[in-house]
Amino acid sequence: LIIMNSVVSPVSYSGSPQQQEVKEDIVSSSEEEEEEEEDAAADMKTLTSGGGDLPQEFWQVQKLVRYLKVGNQTATIIALCNLADFDLKAQYCQVAIIDAGGLEVMANLLETDDVKCKIGSLKILKDIVEHPDIRKSITKMGGIELMVQILSDSNKKLKLHAAESLAKLAKYKKGRRIVRKNNGIPKVVDLLDVDNTKVENCIDNNEVDLSLDMQVARGGAYALWSLCKSKKNRMLIKKAGGFPLLAKLIKSKNISLLIPVIGTLQECAAEKSYCMAIQAEGMVQDFVSNMLNDNIELRRHCASAIFKCAQEEETRALVKSNGGLEPLVELIKDHSNHDNKELMAAVTGALWKLSMSDDNVKTFQELELVPVLINLLKENAEGLDDLQFNLGKIQILTNIVGAIAESAKAPQNRETIRETGGLKPVIKLIASTSPGLLVNVAACIGQMAEDVETIEQIRNLDGVRLLWSLLKNPNESVQAAAAWSLSPCIRNAENSGDMVRSFVGGLELVCGLLESKDQQVLAAISFAIANIAKDKENLAVITDHGVIHKLARLAVTQDDLLRSKLAEAISNCCELETNRALFGKAGAVAPLVSYLTSVDLEVHRTTAAALHQLSKDPWNCVTMHQSGVVPHLLRLIGSEDEAVQEAAADCLQNIRKLALACEKFRYQHNKA
Amino acid sequence: MTEVSIMIRKQEKKMTEILVKKTHFSMGEIERLLHLYREKNGGETDKMDRTLFREFLHDCFDMTDDILMDRIFKYFDSVNDGCINREEWIMGLNVFLKGTEDEQIDYCFTIYDLNGDGYISKEEMLTMLKTCLVRQGLEEDGDEGVKDLIEMTLKKLDLDKDGKVSFSDFESTVKAENLMLEAFGPCLPTNRTGEIFIQNYMDSQEG
Numbered sequence: 095l096i097i098m099n100s101v102v103s104p105v106s107y108s109g110s111p112q113q114q115e116v117k118e119d120i121v122s123s124s125e126e127e128e129e130e131e132e133d134a135a136a137d138m139k140t141l142t143s144g145g146g147d148l149p150q151e152f153w154q155v156q157k158l159v160r161y162l163k164v165g166n167q168t169a170t171i172i173a174l175c176n177l178a179d180f181d182l183k184a185q186y187c188q189v190a191i192i193d194a195g196g197l198e199v200m201a202n203l204l205e206t207d208d209v210k211c212k213i214g215s216l217k218i219l220k221d222i223v224e225h226p227d228i229r230k231s232i233t234k235m236g237g238i239e240l241m242v243q244i245l246s247d248s249n250k251k252l253k254l255h256a257a258e259s260l261a262k263l264a265k266y267k268k269g270r271r272i273v274r275k276n277n278g279i280p281k282v283v284d285l286l287d288v289d290n291t292k293v294e295n296c297i298d299n300n301e302v303d304l305s306l307d308m309q310v311a312r313g314g315a316y317a318l319w320s321l322c323k324s325k326k327n328r329m330l331i332k333k334a335g336g337f338p339l340l341a342k343l344i345k346s347k348n349i350s351l352l353i354p355v356i357g358t359l360q361e362c363a364a365e366k367s368y369c370m371a372i373q374a375e376g377m378v379q380d381f382v383s384n385m386l387n388d389n390i391e392l393r394r395h396c397a398s399a400i401f402k403c404a405q406e407e408e409t410r411a412l413v414k415s416n417g418g419l420e421p422l423v424e425l426i427k428d429h430s431n432h433d434n435k436e437l438m439a440a441v442t443g444a445l446w447k448l449s450m451s452d453d454n455v456k457t458f459q460e461l462e463l464v465p466v467l468i469n470l471l472k473e474n475a476e477g478l479d480d481l482q483f484n485l486g487k488i489q490i491l492t493n494i495v496g497a498i499a500e501s502a503k504a505p506q507n508r509e510t511i512r513e514t515g516g517l518k519p520v521i522k523l524i525a526s527t528s529p530g531l532l533v534n535v536a537a538c539i540g541q542m543a544e545d546v547e548t549i550e551q552i553r554n555l556d557g558v559r560l561l562w563s564l565l566k567n568p569n570e571s572v573q574a575a576a577a578w579s580l581s582p583c584i585r586n587a588e589n590s591g592d593m594v595r596s597f598v599g600g601l602e603l604v605c606g607l608l609e610s611k612d613q614q615v616l617a618a619i620s621f622a623i624a625n626i627a628k629d630k631e632n633l634a635v636i637t638d639h640g641v642i643h644k645l646a647r648l649a650v651t652q653d654d655l656l657r658s659k660l661a662e663a664i665s666n667c668c669e670l671e672t673n674r675a676l677f678g679k680a681g682a683v684a685p686l687v688s689y690l691t692s693v694d695l696e697v698h699r700t701t702a703a704a705l706h707q708l709s710k711d712p713w714n715c716v717t718m719h720q721s722g723v724v725p726h727l728l729r730l731i732g733s734e735d736e737a738v739q740e741a742a743a744d745c746l747q748n749i750r751k752l753a754l755a756c757e758k759f760r761y762q763h764n765k766a
Numbered sequence: 767m768t769e770v771s772i773m774i775r776k777q778e779k780k781m782t783e784i785l786v787k788k789t790h791f792s793m794g795e796i797e798r799l800l801h802l803y804r805e806k807n808g809g810e811t812d813k814m815d816r817t818l819f820r821e822f823l824h825d826c827f828d829m830t831d832d833i834l835m836d837r838i839f840k841y842f843d844s845v846n847d848g849c850i851n852r853e854e855w856i857m858g859l860n861v862f863l864k865g866t867e868d869e870q871i872d873y874c875f876t877i878y879d880l881n882g883d884g885y886i887s888k889e890e891m892l893t894m895l896k897t898c899l900v901r902q903g904l905e906e907d908g909d910e911g912v913k914d915l916i917e918m919t920l921k922k923l924d925l926d927k928d929g930k931v932s933f934s935d936f937e938s939t940v941k942a943e944n945l946m947l948e949a950f951g952p953c954l955p956t957n958r959t960g961e962i963f964i965q966n967y968m969d970s971q972e973g
Contacts, residue, residue, distance in 0.1 A: 154918070161899060161915050168951050169898035169915060175945050176918045209957050210945055249957060 152190045155180055159194035167208060174214030182221035188228055197231050204240040209249055216241070216255035223262050233272065238263055242278035245285070250306050257285055257313035264320035270327055279321065279330040285314025286339040293346050304348060311343060315354035322361045331362065337371055344380045349389050356384065356395040363402035372399075373409050382418035385425075390437060397422065397440035404447035414454055422448070423461045432473065435486045442470070442493035449500035455507070464507050467498050468516040475519045492531040495520060499538035508545050517542065517551055524560040529569040536564060536572065540579025549587045558583050562597050565604065570612040577607070577618030584625040591629030601626070601635050608644035613653055620645070620659035627666035634670065642673055646680030654694040661689060661700035668707035675711050683708055683717040690726035695735070702730055702741035709748035712755075719749055774812075781853060789860040795968045796856055802967050803855050813849035827959045833894060834951045837877040838862075863960060863968075870947060870954065875936045877953045886923075886931040886950075891916045894950040919949065 161173040180187050191197065203215040219237070223229045232238070241263070244256040260282070263269040273279065288311050304312060318336065321327045331337070343355045359377070362368045372378060378400070385396040400418065403409045413419065425431055425441045432438060445463065448454045458464070471494050474487055498516065501507040511517065523535045539557055542548045552558060561583065564576035587593050594600060604626065607619045623641060627633045645663055648656065664682060668674050677683065686708070689701040705723065708714040723745075730742035782796045791799070806822050807814050814822075819839050823829040829838075842850045842858035850858070861873045876882075880890045892912065899911045923946070925935045940946050948954060955963065 157914060158918070161911060164900045164911070165915075166898050166900075168895065168948070171945055172895075172898075172915060172919050172949055175943055175949070176915075176922060178943070179922060207958070210948075214945055 149186055151180055152186050155187055155190035156194040159191060159196035159199065162196065162199045167211065170203070171210050171214055174211070174218065178214070178217055182218060183224060185225065188222050188225040191222060192225075192227060192231070197228060198235065201232060201235040201237050201240065204237065204244065209247075209252055212244065213252055213255050216244075216252075216259050220255065220259040220262060223259065229263060229266065229269075233263065233268060238269055238272045238278075239276050242273055242276045242281060245278065245281040250310050253285060254306070254310045254313045257282065257310070257317045261313070261316035261320045264317060265323075267324070270321055270324045273321060274324070274327055274330065279327060279336075280334040282314050282317045282321065283331060283334040283336040283339065286311045286318070286336065286343060288343075290342065293342055304351065308346075308348070308351060312351045312354060315340075315343065315351065315358055319354045319358040319361065322358055325365070328362045328365050328368070332365075332367065332371075337368070337375075341375045341377060344377060349387065349392055352384060353389075353392055353395065356381070356392065356399060360395050360399035360402060363399055366405075369403045369406050369409065372403055373406055373412065378403065378409055378412040378418075379416045382413060382416040382421070385418065385421045390431075390434065393421075393425065394434075394437045394440050397425070397437070397444045401440055401443035401447055404444060404450070407451065410448050410451040410454060413448060414451075414457060419448065419454060419457050420461065423458065423463055423466070426463075426470065427466055432470070435490065438470075439486065439489045439493060442467075442490055442497060446493045446496035446500060449497050452503065455501055455504050458501065459504060459506060464498070464501050464510045464516075465514050467494055467501070468511065468514045468519075470494055471498070471516065471519050475523060488526070488528045488531055491523065491526075492528065492534055495523065495531065495534040495538050499534055499541050502538060502541035502544075505545070508542055508548060511542065512545075512548055512551060517548070517557070518555055521552070521555045521557045521560060524557075524564065529567075529572050532564060532567065532569070532572045533575040536561060536575035536579045540575075540582055543579065543582035543586055546586050549583060552583065553587065553593070558587070558593065559597055562600050562603070565607060570610065570615055573607065573610070574612065574614035574618045577604075577615065577622050580622050581618075581625045584622065591632055594626055594629065594632055595635070601632065602639055605636055605639040605641050605644060608641070608648065613656055616648060616651075617653070617656045617659045620648070620656065620663045624659065624662040624666045627663065627669065630669070633667060637667070637670060637673060642667065642676045643680050646677055646682035649682045649685035651685075654692055654697050657689050657692065658694065658696045658700045661686060661697065661704040665700060665704035665707050668704070668710070671710075674708055674714060677708060678711055678714040678717060683714050684721045687718055687721040687723045687726065690723070690730070698730060698733065699735055699738050699741075702727075702738045702745065706741040706745040706748070709745045712752050715749045715752040718745075719753075724749070778852070785853065785856050789856060790864040790866075791856070791860060794970055798968055798970075799856060799859060800852060803852060812851050814851075814855065815849050819850055826963050827955050829952065831951050833880075834877060834953050837880065838953055841873065841876055863955065863964065865954075867941075867944075871937050871940050872933075874940075874947055874953060875933050878936075878950045884933065886936065888916060888920060888930070891920065891950060922946075923949070 155177065158173045158177045161169055162177075165173055182188070200215045200219055203211045206212065219232065223232055238260070241256045241260050245253055245260075247253060247256075260269075260273065260278070264273055273282075288307050292305060292307055303309065318331060318340075322331055340355055340359055343351060344359070346352060346355075359368070359372065363372065381396045381399045381403075385393050385400075387393060400409075400413055400422075404413065422441055422444055425437070426445065431441075445458070445467075449458060471491070474491055474494065498511065498520065502511060517539075520535055520538050523531060526532060526535075539552060539561055543552060549558075558580070561576050561579055565573055565580075567573055567576070584590050584594060604619060604622060607615055608623075610616055610619070623636065623645070626636060645660060645667065648660055649664075651657060651660070664677060664686070668677070686701055686704055689697050692698070705718065705727075709718065727742045727746045727749075730738055731746070733739050733742070778800055782793060782800070785791070785796055786793055789796070803814065806818060808818070816836075816839050819842070820835050823835050823838065829835055838858075839850070840846075842854050844854055844857070845851075861869045865873060875886070878886050878890065878894065880886075880893060892909070895912055895916060896909070899915070920929075920931065923931045923935050923939050925938055926932065954960075
């Protein structure tokens with residue numbers, strides 16, 4: 095499962111695009127507790143419950159365990175070799191070993207000095223620890239600590255087998271922790287340290303296996319792949335110098351080595367520091383070139399890596415310049431891939447993030463990506479019921495909708511989406527409970543709503559009302575995304591005022607969200623209110639709901655995004671004359687003046703407009719003047735933005751008018 | 767130095783030059799091994815007998831199995847005259863310490879083939895493995911466990927299913943699973959003893 099979901103606030107405003115981690119209640123896959131995955135592991139009872147006899151092999155395995163216990167070194171080796179011939183991944187085998195008390199023997203063998211015994215034991219352990227009871231027992235017996243110690247041995251074969259066993263044991267949180275606490279990470283990292291020449295020489299040939307040194311590196315890579323599912327471990331791997339070693343190994347042509355190496359890198363790319371390093375080392379190129387490989391698993395990991403790294407703008411450009419966009423589109427166009435859910439998740443994820451760059455959207459347009467995405471969406475959105483529980487499908491849908499949302503920045507794509515009937519399936523997904531998916535759905539609708547033609551379609555599909563209902567969603571990122579997307583709907587719809595009023599309790603809901611603790615929500619809602627307030631009737635309604643006081647309360651914020659939206663809302667609310675004085679009384683004016691100290695141009699624009707509106711009330715002028723607004727206004731008059739110039743000038747004029755009136759009054763009074 | 771010893775030295779030099787070509791050793795290593803031979807032999811004689819050789823195996827490589835040590839002696843004593851001369855010493859140690867995988871497979875098979883008939887039979891296995899399981903004391907037929915283990919091992923090794931282990935059976939099995947090389951008992955140095963020996967007796971002693 096992929097971790098990150100981001101919100102792009104699709105509404106065009108001149109502030110910087112906001113990327114925000116969706117607040118998921120579910121923890122990311124990197125920290126998933128796999129401990130609870132056991133269905134009851136087979137034990138003696140379940141094996142015999144079928145009524146049949148235990149297979150012959152069961153007894154043979156048990157006998158061999160006995161010989162292990164009572165044998166000398168020679169007998170031990172022979173017994174171990176014989177044991178390894180059985181199907182160790184089969185449950186009956188594993189149960190036989192447990193039942194005969196074989197685990198303790200295996201663990202004890204790891205403590206001896208005998209290299210052969212250790213290797214023999216590790217070879218068996220590697221397979222049997224897939225059984226949960228065995229894994230737990232071996233862990234309890236200190237098996238992991240022993241294996242970590244073995245990593246320090248000079249014997250390469252020993253290190254190789256220890257690494258392979260650790261790779262299995264470190265798939266679980268407890269195992270990872272034990273390796274970490276026993277200083278295992280630097281030791282595993284060391285395994286990857288091979289000569290450059292050895293890397294270059296290893297050929298991509300499945301018959302001839304790698305040299306021993308490279309096998310050790312591969313074993314180490316598998317161990318790292320398991321270990322790096324923990325965030326702490328990822329940082330330790332970097333600290334231990336793991337990254338340059340991975341960078342060296344990725345140049346290899348050998349698929350069996352590339353898979354764990356790239357697998358590890360894509361897992362680690364959850365950390366920004368890795369993404370930056372990958373970018374700097376030129377590894378994006380390696381991901382792209384390996385995506386052309388026949389091996390589907392390899393392609394998937396490359397796509398995953400790109401998905402995660404494409405958070406960075408430069409990486410997105412690098413993927414394009416290295417020709418990475420075409421293979422991704424090809425993968426998704428190939429219908430035979432559609433059943434491979436993990437592959438689809440990775441590729442759609444990559445396409446989503448890559449679409450954050452306009453350059454890439456252009457290329458995707460040429461490759462006719464959008465219709466493919468729409469079809470894929472329709473394919474995957476079938477059977478809404480199982481959606482709630484099918485995490486894999488949800489991830490794919492989240493990514494697809496995210497990609498569509500980003501693509502919808504381009505007007506031509508919006509047309510395509512409209513014409514291929516893409517809106518309906520997207521809107522239908524509002525029924526989902528996944529925050530990540532909902533955020534992208536909202537963003538998509540909002541982006542589509544930039545076109546007046548589309549709004550009607552959205553309305554007909556009940557999209558605006560459904561979007562509004564998302565404001566009730568407990569997840570704050572969802573609320574914010576919905577709120578951002580409502581603004582273009584409100585702005586562009588015909589009879590917008592009526593439409594808004596038709597949502598029962600809608601306005602009350604919006605005003606209520608002004609009490610949220612979340613900055614994004616506040617900014618988005620303020621912006622929505624700014625748009626709602628353009629309709630006189632609705633302005634009266636929200637004034638009744640106490641919006642003035644609520645907005646004023648927020649005015650002290652230092653956050654520029656919120657400031658700019660707040661100012662816009664205040665500005666529009668002043669269309670109702672009585673609100674101007676109300677704002678003043680509620681203490682909104684003085685904070686607004688301090689907004690002008692910000693460097694953000696958007697803040698200046700909306701604040702100038704707000705101050706102008708507020709200055710129509712004389713008491714506000716007094717407050718403004720006392721707050722030292724005049725030098726700021728003088729500065730703004732020189733602004734490049736015409737609207738700012740005018741607003742500042744008008745505001746200043748009102749203040750001067752008042753000042754003059756005061757002078758006149760005083761003069762007259764003194765005269766009297 | 768006596769005249770005899772001067773002659774022997776000259777002989778050695780010549781032999782060393784020939785042996786360098788036939789073995790994995792360097793000149794220096796051969797010289798030092800010959801020096802060791804002299805030491806272990808306790809004198810100038812060119813004949814190390816079985817007892818001295820077994821002492822050597824025991825002291826330097828912790829070997830204790832009589833049957834196997836005997837077989838090793840026989841392997842070294844290629845001309846089969848009951849003693850190991852210098853040449854046999856070097857040639858034997860060549861495989862013993864620095865044998866390639868193929869050489870070692872050949873060596874082990876020869877060791878385990880007790881009667882030298884080209885096959886390792888069940889009876890031979892029983893001879894070598896007789897004491898490999900600790901007796902539980904209460905068993906009537908004390909060998910039952912060993913016989914069973916041998917049965918399993920034979921099945922594993924006997925690829926052509928003729929009831930005995932030929933060289934090619936052995937070779938194929940070991941190449942697939944290297945741990946089976948010394949399946950019937952230790953007859954080669956362990957990593958540790960090998961390393962220590964090389965360090966002490968073969969590496970040049972200058973810094």
